[in-house]
Amino acid sequence: MLVGDGARLAEAAGDLQELGLGPMGTTQLAYLDPPYNRGGSFNGYDDNMPRHEWLAYIEERLVAARELLAETGTIWVHLDDAEAHRVRCLLDEVFGVEAFIADLTVESNPKGRQLDRFFAGSHDRLMVYARNPDKVVLDGGIAAAVNPADFPHVDSDGVNFRLLPLRNTNKRFNPMTTPTMTYPLYGDPETGAVAVDPGPGKVEILPVFGDLTPAVWRWSRDRAVERVDELVCRTVRGRSGTRIDIYQRDRHEVGRIKKLKTIWLSQEVGSTDTARAELRAAGVDGFRTPKPEALMRRIIELSTVPDDLVVDLFAGSGTTAVAARDLGRRWVVVERNPDTVRDVILPRLGLTGS
Known part of the structure; x- marks a missing residue:
């Protein structure tokens, strides 16, 4: 664990090991919340740099983060x-x-900044890149996003499930565009049993859209053979007539996650006001745009597992360190303002020193 001198990061990525950031290439998450370059000074930063200087300042830190x-x-x-x-x-x-x-898109101010010139700004941007897109490890979802109410049925093992159409509901996929995904299955609508081969009491079922035009399945035939026990058929009475359709039993199992949307609302991850309240409760004030703990916990949970290394190159109020510590991650935060280190970050973490 370290709170270091961020000014030296601009000199060379090779200094990072001297700062205690550990061997190069071992960080799982690098987080940067730099000055937004909107004017003024705060928390030891000049936030009114000429654009080319500000961009060079950011680029140096991106290069350092890549090496980490x-x-x-x-x-x-x-x-x-x-x-x-x-x-x-x-x-x-x-x-x-x-x-x-x-x-x-992260909703940082749900009320909107009414003093903005034209529109009341209410969001920030959070840009995510991989060090190596072929090897990146990142969960796009979390367990908390799964709503148990979406799984209204209960199977014989007492596990909740929902029924998802095996038919691909996107009309771009049809027998003309994906012919290999059209094949007959066989089912008994009385019992719900489904098979990949004909059998007594079973009728042939082909995928169709609600208007009865030909469709395709989401699964290949080989996959249907492997997972036929997950399938069930039912009689469906739609506006275009009666048909027999096949569904997948989608189970709500332990550890299931749901992909998150690309818009993160404040009721999910907190807001700037939430973060200020958290800091006030810790006896800290004076930060203009602190980040809420729920937001940092989400970022860390999505991109790391316990004992992974998390690095924040603009520590600010230290929320990244707090969230990483609470989640069992190793962490390093870098802050150039010694007063912030002494008066804010270390007390929040229950540490002493410099």
Whole structure:
């Protein structure tokens, strides 16, 4: 664990080991929440640099972060709209266009900033890139996003499940575009039993859309053979007539996750006001755009597992360190303002020293 001198990062990536950041290429998550370059000074940073200087300042840190990252790691850069599009171009240059994962929208101010000139800004940008897109390890979902109410049925083992159409509901996929995904299955609508081969009491079932035009299955025939026990057939009475359709029993099992949307709402991850309240409860004030703990926990949970190394190159109020510690990750945060280190970060972590 370390809180170091961030000013030296601009000199050379080779200094990182001297700062205690560990061997190069071992960081699973690098997080940057730099000054947004909107003017003024705060928390020891000059936030009114000429654009070319500010971009050079950011680029040096992106290069340093790339050297820190493991092949499986990701970098997350948090900005608002003022410079985000330019920084995304830098990310393309430093990490490669193919390394892009997502450009997330994070609701930071649900009420909207009413003093903004035209529209009441209410969001930040969170850009995510891979160190190596072929080896990256990243969960796009979390267990908390799964709603048990979406699984209303209960099987004989007491596990909740839902029924998903085996038919591909996207009309772009049809017998003309994907002919190998059209094949007959056989089912008994009275019992719900499904088979891949004909049998007594079973009728042939081909995939059709609701208007009875030909469709295709989501599974190949080989996959249907392997997982036929997960299938059930039912009689469906639609506006275009009666048909027999096949469904997959989709079980709500322990450890199941759901992919997150690319818009993260404040009720899920907190807001700037949430973060300020958290800091006030810790006896800290004076930060203009702190990040809420729920947001940092989500980022860390998505991109790391316990004992992975998390690095924050702009520690600020220390929320990344708090979240990483609570989640059992190893962490390093870098902050150039010694007063912030002494008066904010170390007390929040229950540490002493410099």
